[in-house]
Amino acid sequence: MTTPYGNHQLSIYAGGLKGRRPDLPLRYVDLEARARQMLSDEAYWYVAGGAGESSMTANRDAFDRYRLVPRMLTDISVRDLGRTVLGKRQPTPLMIAPLGVQEIIHERAELAVAEAAAAVDVPMILSTVSSFALEEVRSALGATSGWYQLYWPNDDALATSLVQRAEAAGYEAIVITLDTKMLAWRERDLEGAYLPFLQGQGLANYFSDPVFRAGLEQPPEADMRAAVKHWSNVFAAPARTWEDLARLRAATDLPLVLKGVLHPEDALAARAAGMDGVIVSNHGGRQVDGSIAAIDALAGVVDAVGDQIDVLFDSGIRRGADVLKAIALGADAVLVGRPYAWGLACDGAAGVEEVLRRLLADTDLSMALSGVARLDDMSRRSLQQPLPAGM
Numbered sequence: 079m080t081t082p083y084g085n086h087q088l089s090i091y092a093g094g095l096k097g098r099r100p101d102l103p104l105r106y107v108d109l110e111a112r113a114r115q116m117l118s119d120e121a122y123w124y125v126a127g128g129a130g131e132s133s134m135t136a137n138r139d140a141f142d143r144y145r146l147v148p149r150m151l152t153d154i155s156v157r158d159l160g161r162t163v164l165g166k167r168q169p170t171p172l173m174i175a176p177l178g179v180q181e182i183i184h185e186r187a188e189l190a191v192a193e194a195a196a197a198v199d200v201p202m203i204l205s206t207v208s209s210f211a212l213e214e215v216r217s218a219l220g221a222t223s224g225w226y227q228l229y230w231p232n233d234d235a236l237a238t239s240l241v242q243r244a245e246a247a248g249y250e251a252i253v254i255t256l257d258t259k260m261l262a263w264r265e266r267d268l269e270g271a272y273l274p275f276l277q278g279q280g281l282a283n284y285f286s287d288p289v290f291r292a293g294l295e296q297p298p299e300a301d302m303r304a305a306v307k308h309w310s311n312v313f314a315a316p317a318r319t320w321e322d323l324a325r326l327r328a329a330t331d332l333p334l335v336l337k338g339v340l341h342p343e344d345a346l347a348a349r350a351a352g353m354d355g356v357i358v359s360n361h362g363g364r365q366v367d368g369s370i371a372a373i374d375a376l377a378g379v380v381d382a383v384g385d386q387i388d389v390l391f392d393s394g395i396r397r398g399a400d401v402l403k404a405i406a407l408g409a410d411a412v413l414v415g416r417p418y419a420w421g422l423a424c425d426g427a428a429g430v431e432e433v434l435r436r437l438l439a440d441t442d443l444s445m446a447l448s449g450v451a452r453l454d455d456m457s458r459r460s461l462q463q464p465l466p467a468g469m
């Protein structure tokens with residue numbers, strides 16, 4: 079994608095102003111506040127909350143300790159935000175992060191997000207715990223790429239079924255999320271006694287799966303409680319170790335990407351297990367509170383495996399400079415999470431689309447004003463070493 083709002087000051091401001099609607103504030107904090115008005119307290123806190131506050135806050139504070147060092151008098155009149163991910167060129171560095179159970183945010187949930195992703199041609203990673211079945215969401219994406227995020231169930235036949243359904247539907251890669259063998263101690267959700275899955279929300283992929291259904295005495299439509307109980311038994315497998323990846327590797331020809339990698343040695347283990355990529359992420363501070371800020375883990379993982387497998391990044395991307403910093407440190411692409419959830423809450427597909435367009439415009443302008451014309455030319459030379467905490 080080149081120059082979303084052109085090069086002339088008037089067209090840049092006209093482009094930005096076009097999107098300036100009272101129901102979709104421009105600043106992140108205002109957007110989140112507006113979304114909060116649209117949501118129940120429980121749903122808002124489910125999205126906004128973490129496991130405690132420490133790692134969520136650290137994700138943002140750490141970004142501020144990396145500083146761009148702009149260069150002057152380079153030709154930035156024609157720009158390219160494109161990146162190559164898993165061997166395929168995409169027009170922007172953004173991908174849609176898998177966020178589960180989106181029906182608590184908007185009734186059209188992942189279908190609305192898929193339409194927005196298609197409008198901006200940003201590939202979407204669909205969660206296993208989605209509110210619409212993976213086949214329907216794939217259709218809503220049109221020609222835009224989709225990846226399928228697997229919560230690796232405690233039943234090999236179900237895992238194989240989900241992965242093969244994703245492959246048949248046209249998803250181009252499988253993301254295996256490793257950091258959620260169980261949900262963390264999340265005080266906000268515990269306070270509200272809130273777990274939407276227990277009402278059957280976010281379980282469309284399971285309820286439509288023949289292997290899952292075969293494990294039930296009655297279909298979910300006839301006995302929801304039993305179906306939810308079965309889901310909680312099969313959702314995850316705490317005993318799984320690196321050796322088990324071989325069975326998933328054998329179940330599909332699609333590229334496999336591990337999400338939730340923070341330690342360079344885990345990145346090396348991923349490569350040794352034949353994985354095609356990793357996503358450096360602390361799940362937006364929702365799992366191990368007190369874990370390293372995700373951006374602080376990125377350089378170590380890139381240095382360990384970045385020349386051999388793809389390294390993606392999420393957890394704390396809010397504005398253009400964040401995208402640039404992650405790419406400069408060596409990420410091939412970045413996943414956008416909570417910001418699009420707020421766009422979805424405020425205005426469905428149109429809200430998500432607008433949030434993505436604004437983030438791209440900011441990324442384009444910040445890149446250009448840093449003196450870089452092609453995102454592929456961002457490197458650690460554009461960054462100051464991180465400042466010590468508290469500076």
Ligand SMILES: Cc1cc2nc3c(=O)[nH]c(=O)nc-3n(C[C@H](O)[C@H](O)[C@H](O)COP(=O)(O)O)c2cc1C
Nearest residue numbers: 125175176177178205255361362393394395415416
């Ligand atoms: C409401 C919500 C639901 C999420 N659900 C999933 C999920 O189903 N699968 C997954 O791999 N990650 C899930 N995540 C984590 C995101 O994919 C991503 O790692 C995180 O949102 C990044 O942090 P940020 O949104 O603060 O940038 C979820 C995050 C949120 C906020």
Ligand SMILES: CCCCC(=O)C(=O)O
Nearest residue numbers: 178207258261275361364
């Ligand atoms: C049981 C799946 C949880 C979804 C998720 O990953 C999250 O809420 O962070």
